Amino acid sequence: MTAVLTKSTAHSIVEASPRAKTVAGGLVILYAVITILPLLWIVATAFKSQSDAIAYPPKVIFQPTLEGYVNLFTVRTRQTPDFIAKLPPPETWYDKLVRQRDMVIAGPSKVVPRFVNSLIIGFGSTFLAVFLGTLAAYAFSRFRIPLADDLLFFILSTRMMPPVAVAIPIYLMYRQLNLTDTRLGMILLYTAVNVSLAVWLLKGFIDEIPREYEEAALVDGYTRLQALRKVVLPQAVTGIAATAIFCLIFSWNEYAFAVLLTSGEAQTMPPFIPFIIGEGGQDWPAVAAATTLFVVPIVLFTVLLRKHLLRGITFGAVRK
Amino acid sequence: MAQIRVENLRKSFDQFTAVEGSNFTIDDGTFFAMLGPSGCGKTTTLRMIAGLELPTEGKILLDGEDVTFDRASARDIAFVFQLFALYPHMNVAGNIGFPLKCQGMGRGEIRQRVEETARLLRIEHLLSSKTSKLSGGDRQRVALGRAMVRRPKAFLMDEPLGALDAEFRHLMCGELRDLHDRIGATTVYVTHDQLEAMSMADQIAVMNKGRVEQIGSPQEVYDRPASMFVADFIGSPPMNFLQFDSGLRSGDRAVAFHSVSVEVPEIREDRASAPLALGIRPEHIRFADEAPVRGEVFGAEYLGTTQIVTVDTPHGRLAARLPSSASVRIGETVGLEFHSERLALFDVASGLAVRTANEGSVRHG
Numbered sequence: 001m002t003a004v005l006t007k008s009t010a011h012s013i014v015e016a017s018p019r020a021k022t023v024a025g026g027l028v029i030l031y032a033v034i035t036i037l038p039l040l041w042i043v044a045t046a047f048k049s050q051s052d053a054i055a056y057p058p059k060v061i062f063q064p065t066l067e068g069y070v071n072l073f074t075v076r077t078r079q080t081p082d083f084i085a086k087l088p089p090p091e092t093w094y095d096k097l098v099r100q101r102d103m104v105i106a107g108p109s110k111v112v113p114r115f116v117n118s119l120i121i122g123f124g125s126t127f128l129a130v131f132l133g134t135l136a137a138y139a140f141s142r143f144r145i146p147l148a149d150d151l152l153f154f155i156l157s158t159r160m161m162p163p164v165a166v167a168i169p170i171y172l173m174y175r176q177l178n179l180t181d182t183r184l185g186m187i188l189l190y191t192a193v194n195v196s197l198a199v200w201l202l203k204g205f206i207d208e209i210p211r212e213y214e215e216a217a218l219v220d221g222y223t224r225l226q227a228l229r230k231v232v233l234p235q236a237v238t239g240i241a242a243t244a245i246f247c248l249i250f251s252w253n254e255y256a257f258a259v260l261l262t263s264g265e266a267q268t269m270p271p272f273i274p275f276i277i278g279e280g281g282q283d284w285p286a287v288a289a290a291t292t293l294f295v296v297p298i299v300l301f302t303v304l305l306r307k308h309l310l311r312g313i314t315f316g317a318v319r320k
Numbered sequence: 321m322a323q324i325r326v327e328n329l330r331k332s333f334d335q336f337t338a339v340e341g342s343n344f345t346i347d348d349g350t351f352f353a354m355l356g357p358s359g360c361g362k363t364t365t366l367r368m369i370a371g372l373e374l375p376t377e378g379k380i381l382l383d384g385e386d387v388t389f390d391r392a393s394a395r396d397i398a399f400v401f402q403l404f405a406l407y408p409h410m411n412v413a414g415n416i417g418f419p420l421k422c423q424g425m426g427r428g429e430i431r432q433r434v435e436e437t438a439r440l441l442r443i444e445h446l447l448s449s450k451t452s453k454l455s456g457g458d459r460q461r462v463a464l465g466r467a468m469v470r471r472p473k474a475f476l477m478d479e480p481l482g483a484l485d486a487e488f489r490h491l492m493c494g495e496l497r498d499l500h501d502r503i504g505a506t507t508v509y510v511t512h513d514q515l516e517a518m519s520m521a522d523q524i525a526v527m528n529k530g531r532v533e534q535i536g537s538p539q540e541v542y543d544r545p546a547s548m549f550v551a552d553f554i555g556s557p558p559m560n561f562l563q564f565d566s567g568l569r570s571g572d573r574a575v576a577f578h579s580v581s582v583e584v585p586e587i588r589e590d591r592a593s594a595p596l597a598l599g600i601r602p603e604h605i606r607f608a609d610e611a612p613v614r615g616e617v618f619g620a621e622y623l624g625t626t627q628i629v630t631v632d633t634p635h636g637r638l639a640a641r642l643p644s645s646a647s648v649r650i651g652e653t654v655g656l657e658f659h660s661e662r663l664a665l666f667d668v669a670s671g672l673a674v675r676t677a678n679e680g681s682v683r684h685g
Contacts, residue, residue, distance in 0.1 A: 212405035215372050218392040219399040220419035220470065234409040 039295070045288035053284040067101075068285025070094045071278060072111055072293075076103040078279070110272070111290060118268040119297065120183055122252040125190035129247045130240060132191070133198025134206075138228060140199065141206040142214075152203075155196045163193075163256045171260055183266045186258070190251035197250070198243050205239025206232065241308035245301065252298055269294050322383040322473035322506055323348045324369060329378035331364050338364040340530040342378070346508060346523070351500050353509045353521035357553070361530040362510045363478055369508060370399050370476050382473060393422075398467035400477040404459045406451040406466075412438075413447040416465040423470075437469045440499075456484045460492060464499070474506040481516060493519055514554050518542070526550045544678060545664065548671040551599050557628060557639040560600045563668060564635065567593040575665065578635065580612040583660035585678035591667070596674070599664035602628065605640035607648075611655030620648050631656065 016024070045053050047064040076098055084104065090096040098105055136155075140148055170189065171180070179185030209232060217227035233240070255270040262268060273290045276283050302309065324346040331339040339361040346352040354362040367373040369380055371392030380388045387395050398419075406415050416437055417430045425433075438444045441461040446454065451462060460480060467475055480496075481489045497520045500507050511517050517524050518538045525535045526549070534546035545551035551559040566576050568591040574581045577598060584598075603626075615633035627644045630637060631654065638656070642648070665674040 210403065210405065212401040212403060213407060215370075215392070216399065216401060216405040216407075216466070217418070218372065219370055219395075219397060220466070221393045221422040223391075223393060226422070231407060234407075 042288045042291050046285055046292050048285050048288075050278065050283065050285060053288070065097075065285075066094070067097060068283075068289040070097055071283055071286040072276065072289045073109055074098070075106045075109050077106045078103050110267075114267055114269050114272040115293070117183060117186075117262075117266055118252065118270075118294070121186045121190065121266070121268055122248055122297075124183075124187040125194060125251045126244055126247040128187065128191040129194035129198045130202075130244050132195050133202050133243065134233070134236070134240065136195070136199045137202035137206050138232065140203050142211065152200070155199050159193070159196045167256065167260050170257070174261060181262050181264055181266045186262065186266055186268070189257055189261070190254060193254075194247040194250055198247060201243045201246065202236070202239055205236050205243075209235050238308045241305040245305055245309055248301060249298060323381075324352075324474060324506060324508065325379075325381040325384070326365070326369070327379040327381070329365065329368060329380065330376050331361070331368060331373060332376050337530050339368070339375075342532050344525055344532060344535055346506060348506055349504050351497065351507045351509065351520055351522045353511060353517035353524045354527055355511055355514060355517040355524050355553070356527035358512055360527040362512075362525075362527050365527075366476050366478055366508060366510045369474075370397055371395050372399070396470075396473045398470060398472040398475050400463050400467050400475065400480045402479040402482050404463040404480075404483070406459055406462055408452060410451070411447070412443065412449050412451060412454070412462050415451060415462055416447075416469050419466060419470045433469055434465075437465045440468070440502075441465050457488050457492065460484065464496075468499075468503065472505075474508065475500075477507065477509045479511055480509075481511075481513075489516070496520060514556070518554070526553060528553070543662070544673070545599070546673050548597065548599070548666045548668075548673075551664065551666070551673075555601060557602050557641075559664070560602065560605075560636075560638045561597040561666070562600070562633070562635045562638070563595060563597050565593060565595055567591055568596075568665075568674060577613070582613070582658065582663070584663045584665060585661055585676040587665070588675040588677065591674065595668040597666040597668050599666055599673075600638070600658050601662065602639045602641040604659035604662045605638065605642075606657045606659070607640075607642065607646065607654045608657035609655050611657040613656045613658075614653055615656060617648055617650050617652050617654060619650060 044062075046068045047066070048059070048062050049065050049067055052059050052062045053068075074094070079102060081102055084099050084102060087099075087104070090099055095105060139145065140152060145151065174180045174185055174189075177185075179188070213231045213235070214224075214227040217231045218224065222230065253270060254268075258268045259271045262271060269290070273287055273294065276286045276290060278286060326342055326344050329339055329342040330337070342361075342365060354365060356362050364373060368375050371387070371390060371394075375388060378388070379386055382395060382397075407418065410418065413431075413434050417434045420430045420433060434447070435444065438447055441464060443458060443461045443465065446458060446462070451459065454462065460483075463480070477496075481492050484492060493516055496509075500520075509517070509521065521538060523535060524538055524541050526533045526541060528549045534541055534550045536544075536546075541550060542554055545554065545559065548561065552561075562577070564575075564577050568575065568587050568589065570588055570590050572587045573585075574583050575587075575596070575598070582598065613633060615631035615638065618630040618632045618637065620630070621628040622644060625644060626641050627646070627648070629640045629642055629646075629648050631640060633656070640656070661678065664678065665676060666672065667674060
């Protein structure tokens, strides 16, 4: 894209008038507020006490507490005040906090292993999907493949039905293969779902890289694979980054299959979070705390790759 | 450096035949141009020599060795692309050194060779620049550097000047030829621009619709075109054709052009009466009041030292190149005299030239 370097004049066709810019800017800000507000609300709720979290009308100003986070990471039991009084003095600040509520910490909760599951399954399946997708997209883009269009449609068609439609067959299949509630099973499943997206997105990006680059490398003595690695991939980085983000967001947030196929060992965060139960119902501050932590890796990943993402989304995703 | 030989080369894509039975030999050290309109198969032929396409039929020999189905990387040939194909993620030195890196050459030696090449192309000051910051001409030089650095057997160039502006193209033409002479390389140069081919090449292969119509030196191709296509494609304005019907007899020195007898170079073959075309280069026409072939001046185009005058004759329109001092009035009737030794005769049905004394030993491609 070429930047418009001419000064703006009142009648310039290419440059927006100051008023249009103000309106556009206002709309963007409004949209940003609308999307960011729920996120902020969750972050705030994580610091509320249980009663503040469910207060009506909702409290905007409140006494912040780390109770939500402590509850998220621990399992507690209620004790009589006498019992607590007889205990040695609390060793840490969170022991103290829990004892104020007439409870003692019985042990760590399962949030850390669940989070680790999410990381392994999310990043593992993303890596596999992007790796396989890149190879497939390169082949579709460069070689004459019989029935290429049909194959591409077939690949995409795996995305056309809702996951629930295939949930039962997959469940039965996984049970046969002993893949239920395993990390490997979840990685394979998310990879299978994401590969279709990856192939289509990456094919768009690779199509836009002129063949001459590889051909130059081929005549210069490189093999096809070397040319792919040294010439094509460095130029496809943008597309690969954008694709990786999309894949990660999908497998990170996926709920339906996770509920169905994982219950213990391989459970990820999405099915775990809604079942954080406190005394007398949902522990909303703890749920909010879990949600906040759950969002962090995606935000980090996106921020790290944002330079590529911005160009990537406007570049290859638009098919000619 | 190497000799390149192409035997019965054919390439078809599905139903479309891009190259049809090409045969030619490019001698060691020759600057060989493949010239033709777009879609004539010249680039496909070049890509087959490079190994970027596999032929449907035929053979390619490099120094007598059959490389038809060898990988591109195994042929030791360099290719310069029309859009240069400089790697955008590397700087100039990285681009030039890229082919050497593949051979596992040490860093110091690569740097030395890259610098040497850059000096030859006068781009030493650009070695650490990004390729995206370069001008068209400098990109061209980097692309050439990347081709030269490996000292390959032959250079294949696919319209390497096509992306440059006209002024610069002229300059690069000279530079390319100069470079070719200095390294004594075999160069195969594909272009659709007759001026480039004429000014640089030792040998030109004129191609049309997948076939090689004629191979010869620029002079041969210009003075003794083997077919109407070659005559029309080369020269600006192109050769004029005036059609007539007549039979030919070997030894004749004149043809019956409509009711007039026109002197031509001695005819070397017998032919039954058939539609023929008289081929006349614009510069071989003179105005002469008493000449029997007459026409009416339609327009004049002033070009400095010469002018192109278009004349309508009863047998078709002609373009004549006259000195700009000649005064020409539009609408005036003039007599046309042809430089008889330089006329060509063509068989309209086949498009091929009739053999005459002028033709000498012209081969049909």
